[in-house]
Every structure is written in structure tokens, then in C-alpha cells.
Amino acid sequence: MNKHLFLCTAAAFFCLSLPVHADWITAPESDLTVQGGTVSARMALTGTQSLLAEIPSSEGHVMSLSFFTKDPDQPGLKLDRIPFPALQDTHMQSVRFSLIPIIQSGNGQRYYLIQTGDPEGCLIISYKDGAFNQVFSAASIPGSWKRAELKPQKKDLLLTLTAEDGTLYYYQLNWDGKAGIFQATVLQG
Numbered sequence: 001m002n003k004h005l006f007l008c009t010a011a012a013f014f015c016l017s018l019p020v021h022a023d024w025i026t027a028p029e030s031d032l033t034v035q036g037g038t039v040s041a042r043m044a045l046t047g048t049q050s051l052l053a054e055i056p057s058s059e060g061h062v063m064s065l066s067f068f069t070k071d072p073d074q075p076g077l078k079l080d081r082i083p084f085p086a087l088q089d090t091h092m093q094s095v096r097f098s099l100i101p102i103i104q105s106g107n108g109q110r111y112y113l114i115q116t117g118d119p120e121g122c123l124i125i126s127y128k129d130g131a132f133n134q135v136f137s138a139a140s141i142p143g144s145w146k147r148a149e150l151k152p153q154k155k156d157l158l159l160t161l162t163a164e165d166g167t168l169y170y171y172q173l174n175w176d177g178k179a180g181i182f183q184a185t186v187l188q189g
Helices: 002-017
Strands: 024-026 030-035 039-044 049-055 062-069 077-083 087-089 092-104 110-115 123-128 131-137 145-152 157-163 168-176 181-186
Touching: 077 123, 077 131, 092 145, 110 145
Parallel strands: 131 181
Antiparallel strands: 024 092, 030 092, 039 049, 049 062, 062 077, 087 092, 092 110, 110 123, 123 131, 145 157, 157 168, 168 181
């Protein structure tokens, strides 16, 4: 009886320590903030997957991201010229991008939410069967947007787009298995 109670308590403690959004299991957000200059940073995504972020100072407010695994036979994914807004942080300009790993609890599918603040830098990358693929970009939503942000919600992902005039628009992203991408549906306010 005590052994059963101990196992139930341990399982409950483990489950409570994971941040869960219904169908999404999220990992802590990783941020990279850089103040001036050229930077290249490698981030471990899992024990076998990594991300290389490169911000060349000579190219303005753009960066490149390279997703890869330890297995040289598995294809990587390189995304070039991802824009980001420059932020004024005290006396220096800085740039920031974040990465949120999420796992769909129903099938174990892994995704990475990439966010720079710019709609062209608001991306979802999937990892399946040894390959990385871009499966969403906020820039694909028709309109003139100045800012984009993704957040995991109960069963879907919430996309918030800010128009040039400051008006906020909300979209729900749903996985389209046939197309292999996330589709956006406008939410009524």
C-alpha cells in the first residue's frame, strides 16, 4: 500500500512539474539577446538536435538559423535573412529572438516556435523522421503587419498580429495533416 501511494505521489509530482497546454507540452523558452557586433551561437535543442544562430553585423537587422542533428546523413534546415527589430536597450542597440520547443502530446510530434517580433521571423519548425521543415510563417497571413507573437494555448496555438496602425488581430493555428502545415483561422473579438 505504501509503495503504491509513493508511486502515485511521485507520478503526480512529475506531471505537475511539466508545463502543459492540453495537447501541447512546452519546454522553457530560450532567449538570445545580443548588444551590437557580429555573433554566432549554438543552442542544444535535444541531446541530438542543435540550432546555430548567426547575426552578422554587416547585414543589418537580419539573422540566419541552421537546424541540424549529430547524424551527418540527416538533412538540416537553413533559414537565411530572417528579420528582427532592433531594440534600444540603455545606451546600445540590441536584438532578441526566442525559441520555444513544444511537443504535441497525442503523437509526440516536436515543433520549435521561433520569434523575433517581426512577422517574417515568427516561424514554426517541425522535426519528424530525421528532417526539419518550416511549417508556418506569420508573414503568410495577408495584411500589413509590424509585429507577430505565437503562444501555445489549450489545444491550438494563438497568433497575435499587430497591424501598422496598432490594431491587434488574433488567429488560431491548427495542424493540417494533409498539407503538412499549420493553417490560420481568424478569431472573432
